[in-house]
Every structure is written in structure tokens, then in C-alpha cells.
Amino acid sequence: xxxxxxxxxxLVAFSIPVAIELRVLFGFFGIDLPLVAVVAFxxxxxxxxxxxxMVGAExxxxxxx
Amino acid sequence: MATFVDRYPDEAAxxxxxxxxxxxxxxxxxxxxxxxxxxxxxxFRFISSVDYYTVLTGHGxxxxxxxxxxxxxxxxxxxxxxxxxxxxxxxxLTWAWFGLTTTGAVFAAVAILAxxxxxxxxxxxxxxxxxxxxxxxxxxxxxxxxxxxxxxxAGADWFLAYRDWRGxxxxxxxxxxxxxxxxxxxxxxxSTLGVAVSVVVFLIPWSFGLVETVNPLLTRTLFxxxxxxxxxxxxxxxxxxxxxxxxxxxxxxxxxxxxxxVVFVLFLxxxxxxxxxxxxxxxxxxxxxxxxxMTNTMFLLLPSLLTAFTVVASVEHGARQRGGKGYIxxxxxxxxxxxxxxxxxxxxxxxxxxxxxxxINAGMNINYLIHNTLWVPGHFHLTVGTxxxxxxxxxxxxxxxxxxxxxxxxxxxxLLQVVMWFVGMVxxxxxxxxxxxxxxxxxxxxxxxxSFDFNAVIGTVGELQAQIALGGTLLFLSVVLFVFNILxxxxxxxxxxxxxxxxxxxxxxxxxxxxxxxxxRLWTAIAVVLVILAYTLPLASIVGxxxxxxxxxxxxxWVSANVEALGDLLREVVA
Numbered sequence: 208x209x210x211x212x213x214x215x216x217x218l219v220a221f222s223i224p225v226a227i228e229l230r231v232l233f234g235f236f237g238i239d240l241p242l243v244a245v246v247a248f249x250x251x252x253x254x255x256x257x258x259x260x261m262v263g264a265e266x267x268x269x270x271x272x
Numbered sequence: 273m274a275t276f277v278d279r280y281p282d283e284a285a286x287x288x289x290x291x292x293x294x295x296x297x298x299x300x301x302x303x304x305x306x307x308x309x310x311x312x313x314x315x316f317r318f319i320s321s322v323d324y325y326t327v328l329t330g331h332g333x334x335x336x337x338x339x340x341x342x343x344x345x346x347x348x349x350x351x352x353x354x355x356x357x358x359x360x361x362x363x364x365l366t367w368a369w370f371g372l373t374t375t376g377a378v379f380a381a382v383a384i385l386a387x388x389x390x391x392x393x394x395x396x397x398x399x400x401x402x403x404x405x406x407x408x409x410x411x412x413x414x415x416x417x418x419x420x421x422x423x424x425x426a427g428a429d430w431f432l433a434y435r436d437w438r439g440x441x442x443x444x445x446x447x448x449x450x451x452x453x454x455x456x457x458x459x460x461x462x463s464t465l466g467v468a469v470s471v472v473v474f475l476i477p478w479s480f481g482l483v484e485t486v487n488p489l490l491t492r493t494l495f496x497x498x499x500x501x502x503x504x505x506x507x508x509x510x511x512x513x514x515x516x517x518x519x520x521x522x523x524x525x526x527x528x529x530x531x532x533x534v535v536f537v538l539f540l541x542x543x544x545x546x547x548x549x550x551x552x553x554x555x556x557x558x559x560x561x562x563x564x565x566m567t568n569t570m571f572l573l574l575p576s577l578l579t580a581f582t583v584v585a586s587v588e589h590g591a592r593q594r595g596g597k598g599y600i601x602x603x604x605x606x607x608x609x610x611x612x613x614x615x616x617x618x619x620x621x622x623x624x625x626x627x628x629x630x631x632i633n634a635g636m637n638i639n640y641l642i643h644n645t646l647w648v649p650g651h652f653h654l655t656v657g658t659x660x661x662x663x664x665x666x667x668x669x670x671x672x673x674x675x676x677x678x679x680x681x682x683x684x685x686x687l688l689q690v691v692m693w694f695v696g697m698v699x700x701x702x703x704x705x706x707x708x709x710x711x712x713x714x715x716x717x718x719x720x721x722x723s724f725d726f727n728a729v730i731g732t733v734g735e736l737q738a739q740i741a742l743g744g745t746l747l748f749l750s751v752v753l754f755v756f757n758i759l760x761x762x763x764x765x766x767x768x769x770x771x772x773x774x775x776x777x778x779x780x781x782x783x784x785x786x787x788x789x790x791x792x793r794l795w796t797a798i799a800v801v802l803v804i805l806a807y808t809l810p811l812a813s814i815v816g817x818x819x820x821x822x823x824x825x826x827x828x829x830w831v832s833a834n835v836e837a838l839g840d841l842l843r844e845v846v847a
């Protein structure tokens with residue numbers, strides 16, 4: 208799967224409400240998720256998106272022509 | 273291929289003027305929003321907590337009324353002209369309503385902003401909800417009255433254009449965009465009767481001292497008679513763009529023209545007889561009337577859900593035309609690089625969240641939990657603050673090049689701007705909703721009570737404050753980027769074809785749908801009957817209890833000299 212820069216930006220944006228609401232979701236089950244866990248989740252998520260972007264990116268030579 | 277400005281240069285000039293006023297109000301209002309966010313959260317205070325209410329009123333009026341409605345009148349003029357394919361009947365009338373509306377808005381803004389200058393004995397710190405007993409300077413009410421009359425004249429202008437078109441096309445279906453404009457304006461005429469009566473009959477004579485007292489519940493009820501339909505007046509331009517522009521930007525076509533017409537008819541019918549749902553905690557209105565308002569409000573979910581279906585189906589069609597496949601993967605085929613598309617899509621997504629929190633507001637019993645808390649601004653920053661505002665900004669990236677004949681200065685900056693708005697609003701509105709759930713009040717510069725701590729259910733109140741301050745800052749930066757991008761676009765060199773402004777025909781056109789959908793007289797008559805049923809008895813009861821002019825002398829916010837007299841008045845009102 209190739210990700211464009213615009214798609215990358217939108218995915219990063221969508222990860223933020225997911226991360227924020229993660230604590231609420233866990234709260235439904237009586238688990239008090241600490242803030243640092245949310246930050247770690249977001250960091251891992253961003254890392255995965257970045258890897259997906261770099262793996263899927265076309266090599267530079269392919270875009271020159 | 274000629275664009276709008278080439279075909280209709282006079283109309284393009286009016287639309288540009290409307291958008292200029294709109295974006296000026298957006299810039300000032302957004303700055304006031306930043307001031308509020310930082311002041312309330314105690315991160316940065318450079319105004320007094322007394323001036324906070326001036327800033328709060330300015331933020332509400334400039335954004336909720338001036339930014340949105342000037343964008344609306346510009347967009348609707350564009351929509352009528354381009355869908356009827358003819359110029360306005362008399363451009364002098366068009367400029368006249370623009371002049372009247374602008375003068376009214378300036379009067380109201382001057383009355384509000386004068387509150388920041390102690391040497392001027394004028395103020396209008398009555399908040400966006402400008403009902404009694406808080407009393408503004410007369411200039412504020414006069415400005416509002418001129419503003420409303422200006423919008424009425426704008427509507428008359430569009431109806432005249434439609435009448436001319438109908439004369440030449442007696443058997444044609446009303447073009448969809450014009451149909452949307454006309455139904456929205458019929459709703460507006462019906463709903464603004466309340467605020468017009470409130471301002472002209474009660475508030476202006478009262479602010480001039482011609483009558484000494486006022487009936488606060490009557491002016492509140494008349495305000496909310498208008499105050500909920502105005503929400504749909506803001507929203508309908510966004511719907512117009514979601515239905516007619518977004519599918520095109522996605523690469524497809526509108527899924528169903530008849531469904532779009534049904535939605536706008538439903539909004540005409542159902543928008544007005546619901547205002548009492550803002551008054552669930554008001555004494556003096558029987559619970560039964562509130563229950564009726566709640567039921568009517570829940571019916572309003574229907575056109576919103578129809579819209580969600582139709583617009584998403586249209587966008588999916590566009591994605592599949594671009595090669596998108598699968599149940600979810602088609603999302604990747606959408607033109608996310610286009611700020612106009614991305615902004616409108618993100619706005620629509622957040623509107624879903626705003627709709628769900630609105631159901632909480634509308635429920636009579638559960639409303640008690642969040643009434644007058646930060647939950648409420650959290651809700652309307654998702655609806656008017658994102659569904660409407662973000663759609664208007666994103667739509668401008670497609671609309672402005674048509675009006676100027678110049679290309680957009682930077683699409684990447686536009687994309688960053690709309691995404692930044694989305695992220696900022698996620699932070700801010702999420703925190704506001706959660707803060708509201710623990711009872712943190714709205715409309716105050718000093719939200720903390722003495723000897724009492726709010727306890728957040730999840731996380732801490734400090735985290736919520738940080739989210740609000742961060743979100744407010746991102747939103748302000750987003751507006752700076754928007755204004756910067758539009759201003760630089762205005763000084764580009766004109767080019768021949770700055771944007772593809774053609775709109776494709778719907779997949780399912782109007783021809784196969786019942787002609788009764790276009791019967792505007794019938795729908796208006798039903799809407800009037802529904803309003804009479806919902807409001808006659810409550811209003812009769814309110815007037816019967818305290819009379820037309822009540823017995824409350826009011827709290828003039830612009831009398832700065834005699835604090836003791838003001839205290840006496842307050843005690844009298846409370847008593």
C-alpha cells in the first residue's frame with residue numbers, strides 16, 4: 208500500500224481523537240489508563256504510519272521522469 | 273473556458289465583498305477565541321475578567337452571526353446565479369442589501385468593541401444570546417435589526433431572480449442549488465419573525481428608555497424561536513456544498529437529487545418548532561410544551577441521517593470512479609491532497625460527533641446533566657465551529673478562484689490549515705465535553721467555585737485545561753494560515769482557468785421525483801401550521817403570567833458610572 212503525503216497527514220490527524228478517546232474507552236472497563244500510556248500509544252501509532260509511508264514510497268529515481 | 277467572474281463580473285464583485293466581510297469577522301472573532309481559551313484556562317491573561325465578557329460577546333456575534341451569514345449570502349448569490357444561469361435581476365438591489373447588512377453588522381460590532389474602551393460609555397456585553405434582562409446599548413439592537421432586514425432583502429433578491437427564471441421556464445424543475453437557497457430562506461423568514469419582534473417591539477424601546485420594563489422569559493422565548501433555526505441557517509450553506517460541490521471534488525456525482533430536496537423540505541418544516549428545547553430549565557414554561565419541543569427536535573435527526581447517507585454514497589461513488597475498491601480501501605482513492613475536499617470531509621466527520629452530543633442536549637432529562645456547562649460550547653464548536661466553519665473555509669479554496677480568476681496561492685498550506693483545524697477542534701471540543709460532564713460552567717471568566725474542586729472522571733482538570741488551551745491555539749493558527757492563503761491568492765496574477773467550476777449532473781436526477789417536492793407554498797404553509805401548534809400556547813401562557821412588557825427593569829451593561837445602582841438592579845432582578 209502506498210501512502211501519499213496528504214494521506215499521511217490525514218492519518219496522523221485521525222490518530223489524535225483515537226488516542227484521546229482511548230482513556231475513555233478503557234474507562235468503560237474500569238481501567239484508569241495513565242496519560243503516559245496514551246502518549247506511548249500515539250508515538251507507536253505515528254511510528255507505524257511513518258514506516259508504512261516510507262516502505263510504500265516510490266524510489267526517487269522513479270519520480271524523476 | 274470562462275469561470276464565474278468572467279460570466280458574471282457584477283455578481284462576482286458582490287460575492288467577493290460578502291466574503292471579505294465574512295473573513296474579516298472570522299479573523300477578529302478567532303483572535304477573541306484565542307484570548308478566551310487562554311484566559312479561562314489561566315495560561316495567559318492580559319485582559320481583565322470584566323473585559324472577558326466583551327471578548328466573549330464579540331467572539332459569538334462576529335463568528336456565529338457575521339462570519340457565517342456573510343459567507344451564506346455570498347455563497348447563495350453565487351449558487352442562484354450559477355444554477356439559474358442568469359445574472360441577478362437588478363444589481364443595485366444586490367448592493368443595497370449588502371450595504372444594509374454590512375452597516376448593521378458594523379453598528380453591532382462597534383457597540384460590542386466599545387466595551388473595551390473605558391472612555392466610551394457604550395457596551396453590549398450581553399453575549400451572543402442577547403435576551404433580557406442584560407441590556408445592551410441601543411446601537412447594538414439597531415445594528416442587529418438592520419442586519420436581519422438586510423438578509424430579508426437578500427432573500428427577496430433571490431426570489432426575484434427565481435421568479436424571472438420561472439417566467440422563462442414554466443415547466444422546469446427548480447435547479448437544485450436554487451431550491452436549497454429558497455427553502456432555506458423560507459425557513460429564515462419564518463424563524464426571524466421571533467427575533468425581529470423581540471428586538472423591534474421590546475429591546476429597542478427598552479434600551480432607549482421608552483418602556484421601563486421587559487418580560488425576560490418572553491424575550492428569551494422569542495430569541496430561541498429564532499436561536500435554534502439559525503443553527504440550520506448556518507448549516508444549510510455547508511449542506512449545499514456537501515451535496516453539490518463535495519461529490520464533484522471527490523470525482524463523482526451527487527447520489528440523489530430528490531433525497532437532497534426531501535432533506536431541505538424537512539429542515540423547512542422542522543427547524544423552527546423546536547426552540548423551546550433551549551429552555552428546559554426555564555421556569556414559566558410547562559413541561560408538556562418542552563416535551564413537544566424535544567420530540568420535534570428528535571425528528572430533525574432524520575434529515576441529518578439522510579444527509580450522512582447521501583453524501584457518503586456520493587463520495588464513495590467518486591472514489592470508485594477514481595479506481596477505489598473494497599469496503600474500506602476506496603477511502604484511499606479520494607483526493608486528500610485537495611484542501612477543499614479534505615476540509616469538507618473532515619468537517620462532515622466531526623459533524624457526526626456533534627450530532628451525537630446534540631442528542632444529549634436535546635433529551636429533556638439528560639440535558640439537566642450538562643445544561644449551562646462547558647459541554648454546550650463543546651457541542652456547538654463541533655457543529656457551527658467545524659461542520660459549518662471548516663466547510664466554509666475549505667469551500668473557499670474552490671470558490672474564491674472562481675470569483676477572482678486567480679489561482680489559489682498554496683494548496684499545501686490549505687491542506688495543513690484544514691487538518692490543523694480538525695486537530696485543534698479535537699483537542700478543544702473533547703476537553704469541553706468532558707469538562708461539562710463534571711459540571712464546569714460555561715459563560716464565565718472564573719469557572720472555579722470557592723472551596724470546591726472539580727474532579728475529572730478520567731485524567732485531571734489540569735489536563736482538560738491544557739487540551740482547551742492547546743486546541744484554541746491551533747484553531748487560531750489555522751485561521752491565520754487561512755487568511756494568509758486567501759490574501760496572497762488575491763494578489764496573484766489572473767489566469768484563464770483557475771479552477772474547474774463545472775458541477776456534474778446527479779446520478780438520480782429530479783425528473784423522476786414527485787413534483788410536489790417543488791411546491792414551496794405547500795411546505796411553507798405546513799411549516800407555519802407546525803409553528804402555530806408549537807408556540808401559541810406557550811407564548812400565551814408567558815404573556816398571561818407577566819404581561820407583554822413584564823416587570824423587570826433590566827441590567828444595562830453600558831452604565832459604568834454607578835456601580836451601586838447596578839447592584840440594586842441586580843438584586844431586584846434576582847428577587
